[in-house]
Amino acid sequence: MPNVSPLYHVLSSLLALFALFQPRNPNSPPCISGWIPWLGAAFQFGKAPLEFIEQARVKYGPIFTVFALGNRFTFVTEEEGIEAFFTSKDTDFEQAVQQTVQRTTSVPAEIFYRNHSRLYSMMKGKMGTSSLYLFAGTLCQELHEHMDCLGTAGTENLCDLIRSVMYPATVNILFGKGVCPTNKGDIKEFEEHFQKYDEGFEYGSQMPEYFMSLANLLEVSYPGNLAAFPWKTTLLQHLLDDLHGKHLAPNYALLLLWASQANAIPVAFWTLAFILSHPSVYKNIMADIGSVFGKAGKENIEISEDDLKKLLLIKWCTLEAIRLRSPGAITKKVVNPIKIQAFTIPAGDMLMLSPYWVHRNPKYFPDPETFRPDRWKEANLEKNAFLDGFVAFGGGKHQCPGRWLAIMEVHMLVVLFLYKYEFILLDPVPKESLLHLVGTQQPVGACRVQYKLRQ
Secondary structure (H helix, E strand, C coil): CCCCCHHHHHHHHHHHHHHHHCCCCCCCCCEECCCCCCCECHHHHHHCHHHHHHHHHHHHCCEEEEEECCEEEEEECCHHHHHHHHHCCCEEHHHHHHHHHHHHHCCCHHHHHHHHHHHHHHHHHHCCHHHCHHHHHHHHHHHHHHHHHHCCEEEEEHHHHHHHHHHHHHHHHHHCCCCCCCCHHHHHHHHHHHHHHHHCHHHCCCCCHHHHHHHHHHCCCCCCCCCCCCCCCCHHHHHHHHCCCHHHHHHHHHHHHHHHHHCHHHHHHHHHHHHHCCHHHHHHHHHHHHHHHCCCCCCCCCCCHHHHHCCHHHHHHHHHHHHHCCCCCEEEEECCCEEECCEEECCCCEEEECHHHHCCCCCCCCCCCCCCHHHHHHCCHHHCCCCCCCCCCCCHHHCCCCHHHHHHHHHHHHHHHHHHEEEEECCCCCCHHHHHHHCCCCCCCCCEEEEEECC
């Protein structure tokens, strides 16, 4: 093999520097590129992403680009950019997420593109507001069953307490009983692997071997134990029926499992944490529960959709918790150059929006850092409309298809927990400054509670 001259290395270095520091197109947004080729500003951004986004917005204006790991991420933070993010035909959601899905679930691009629209439409219909009544009764039974395992009293990390009830209940209503392991030991093992997988999901974390062994359990014959389900099939079965590439059924089943847990459990955690840390809100909720179900206690009550509609304050608390603890960023890919304000965003950029910071715009949410569930009085929830500026579930045609089921799950869980148990919050809710640094909606640090069965 011939020797490579030192001149070659010098020229290569110069070309890399030229590519990094070449004059910026005057129509492009300001770019934060860092000093190291390819790596760019990845270190600064990854160290404290939410702080980085806000500081960049203040310094560079409402539209700016971050060059990191060989990619350009262009952030939009004001109305015109937000509208373009959700409505422009020059951006594409599928292309933005395909590589992450392939890395995390081993679903090839061709299969992903063929399946995505069809599966999204199916799930949107099966978990829409007109279908929630099909889940309500079974969900209530499942939550009761797993709450009964908690005993009469205890001290527990609030997130662990919620997961021990919510994980098996959710799995059983979506997958059917017996498909996934739901005993206490299996839940603990699942939690350890899932948290690692979930924390790295958006960065393309590899599927743990544990999940691959769990996938074998999902290769079951259907219909299975469907007697408890009045619609005679589960969401998993609908997914398998509509799936192109049947050999990838376990991969898609695990993607559904991740989607059912990744956001609903943190939302339930924050909802209860905020309620317990605001005594006046807690007191008003208990009065509302008493007005619907009578004196709170250990009796196993049945909760219908109509009952939940009478307990609006809990729903407001859930939506306010989602507002305050939304994801740091969501993304679409620019497929054709798009003009926003005075800038032209080139094709190939990842267009980024931060729900976390959008939800702190005082134009939409006065006193934005404060937990104020009563602000949701202004939302027309009867017509399933959120407050202006609320983008936690996305927007346009790619809103989260399971949002209404997830809200109902959290709503029902909170009602049953507060009806059956008295809670004392032992640790303070994590400070906002810490959340700015970590850039995540996941629970941060210990948040222990004491609970005991009401007499």
